[in-house]
Amino acid sequence: MTDLTELQAALLGRIEAAQDIAALEAVRVEALGKSGSISEMLKGLGKMSPDERREQGPKINGLRDAVATAIAEKKAALETAELDRKLAAERVDLSLPPAPERRGRVHPTMQVLDEMIAVFADMGFGLAEGPDIEDDFHNFTALNFPPKHPAREMHDTFWLPENEAGERKLLRTHTSPVQVRTMRTSNEKLPAWIANGQAPPIRVIVPGRVYRSDSDATHTPMFHQLEGLVIDRDIHMGHLKWTLETFTRRFFEADGVVTRFRPHHFPFTEPSCEMDVQCDRSGGSVKIGQGADWLEILGGGMVHPNVLRNCGLDPDEWQGFAFGLGVDRLGMLKYGMPDLRDMFAGDVRWLEHYGFSAFQAPNSSTGLS
Numbered sequence: 001m002t003d004l005t006e007l008q009a010a011l012l013g014r015i016e017a018a019q020d021i022a023a024l025e026a027v028r029v030e031a032l033g034k035s036g037s038i039s040e041m042l043k044g045l046g047k048m049s050p051d052e053r054r055e056q057g058p059k060i061n062g063l064r065d066a067v068a069t070a071i072a073e074k075k076a077a078l079e080t081a082e083l084d085r086k087l088a089a090e091r092v093d094l095s096l097p098p099a100p101e102r103r104g105r106v107h108p109t110m111q112v113l114d115e116m117i118a119v120f121a122d123m124g125f126g127l128a129e130g131p132d133i134e135d136d137f138h139n140f141t142a143l144n145f146p147p148k149h150p151a152r153e154m155h156d157t158f159w160l161p162e163n164e165a166g167e168r169k170l171l172r173t174h175t176s177p178v179q180v181r182t183m184r185t186s187n188e189k190l191p192a193w194i195a196n197g198q199a200p201p202i203r204v205i206v207p208g209r210v211y212r213s214d215s216d217a218t219h220t221p222m223f224h225q226l227e228g229l230v231i232d233r234d235i236h237m238g239h240l241k242w243t244l245e246t247f248t249r250r251f252f253e254a255d256g257v258v259t260r261f262r263p264h265h266f267p268f269t270e271p272s273c274e275m276d277v278q279c280d281r282s283g284g285s286v287k288i289g290q291g292a293d294w295l296e297i298l299g300g301g302m303v304h305p306n307v308l309r310n311c312g313l314d315p316d317e318w319q320g321f322a323f324g325l326g327v328d329r330l331g332m333l334k335y336g337m338p339d340l341r342d343m344f345a346g347d348v349r350w351l352e353h354y355g356f357s358a359f360q361a362p363n364s365s366t367g368l369s
C-alpha cells in the first residue's frame with residue numbers, strides 16, 4: 001500500500017529532521033498519540049474483514065514499530081548531543097588562576113589586646129569586666145575623686161540624660177570603676193559577671209572600652225584601656241615595678257628595654273606614678289627599646305586607702321597596686337600606626353593593611369614575626 005509507505009517515509013523524515021526533544025515529541029503525538037494517524041489506523045483494524053485484517057495488520061503494526069523505534073533512537077541521539085554540548089560548554093579549566101578571595105582580618109586593637117592578655121595570664125592574672133554605662137559612684141566617688149574634680153566636667157565625660165530616679169549615668173571614662181566592682185563583694189545587685197565581686201587576694205586585669213569627649217590624632221571619643229589590680233597582704237611598689245617592667249619587655253619583645261617611673265598624681269592611688277619607656281624619636285617615628293628619649297605609656301600606683309575603705313577593705317590589712325594603660329595607643333607604638341582615629345574609621349583598606357591574620361602559628365601570642 002503506497003500510502004502506508006509514503007506515510008512511513010514522511011514520518012521517518014520528520015523524525016530525522018527534529019532539532020530537539022520538543023519537536024520529536026510533536027511527531028510522536030501526531031503519529032502514535034491517542035488520536036494519532038497510526039493509532040487511528042490500528043483502531044480501524046477492528047472494522048475490517050478477516051482477510052483484509054490479515055493483510056493490513058502486519059503492515060500497520062510494522063509501521064508503528066518502525067516509527068516507535070526511530071523516535072526512541074532519535075531521542076537517545078538528541079540527549080547524547082545535549083550532554084556533549086553541556087560538557088563542552090561547562091568544562092572546568094583547572095589551569096586558570098583562582099578568583100581572589102577576600103579574607104577577614106583581625107583588628108589591631110583585638111590583636112594587641114590578645115597579646116596583652118596572654119602576657120598577664122602568664123603571670124597569673126585573671127580577667128574581670130564591667131559595664132560601659134556606669135554611675136558616678138563607681139566611676140568617680142568610690143575612686144576618691146573630690147566632688148569638684150575637673151574630670152567630672154561636661155567636656156570630658158559623656159553624661160546620659162537624667163533617669164526617673166534623678167540620677168545621671170555616664171559612659172565610663174576609664175576601666176578603673178571595675179577595680180571598685182571587683183573589690184566590693186557585698187550588696188551589688190548586679191549579675192555576677194558584671195559585679196565580679198571577689199575577696200582578696202585579687203589579681204585581675206580589666207580590658208574594655210572607655211569614652212571621653214575628645215578627638216585628634218592621638219585621642220578618639222571611644223578607645224580601649226587595660227586596667228590591672230592586685231590586692232594582697234604586704235604588696236608594695238616593688239611588685240608594681242616588676243610586673244610592669246616584665247609586661248613591657250614581653251609585650252614589646254625587647255628584653256633590654258629600659259623603663260623609668262616618675263611621681264604623678266591620680267586620686268585613686270598613693271603614691272602614684274607614670275611609667276616611661278626608653279625610645280628613639282630621631283627618625284620621625286618612635287622606636288621602642290633604643291635611643292635616648294622617653295615615652296610615657298601608663299599610669300599606676302598603690303591603691304589609695306580611701307579606695308580600699310570605699311570597697312569595704314581594711315587598709316591596715318590589705319594593700320595593693322593598680323595600673324591603667326591605653327591598648328590602642330600601645331598598639332600604635334608597637335605596629336607603627338600614625339593616627340588613632342584610623343583605628344575606628346572602619347576603612348576596609350586600612351584593616352587589610354594593618355590587620356592581622358586570624359591564623360597564627362601555635363604558641364605565638366604576638367603578631368610580630
Ligand code: DAH
Pocket residue numbers: 173174175176227228266268269299300301321322323324325
Ligand atoms: N584611670 C586612669 C586613666 O584613665 C589610668 C590609671 C592610672 C589607672 C593609675 C590606674 C592607676 O589603675 O593606678 O587615665
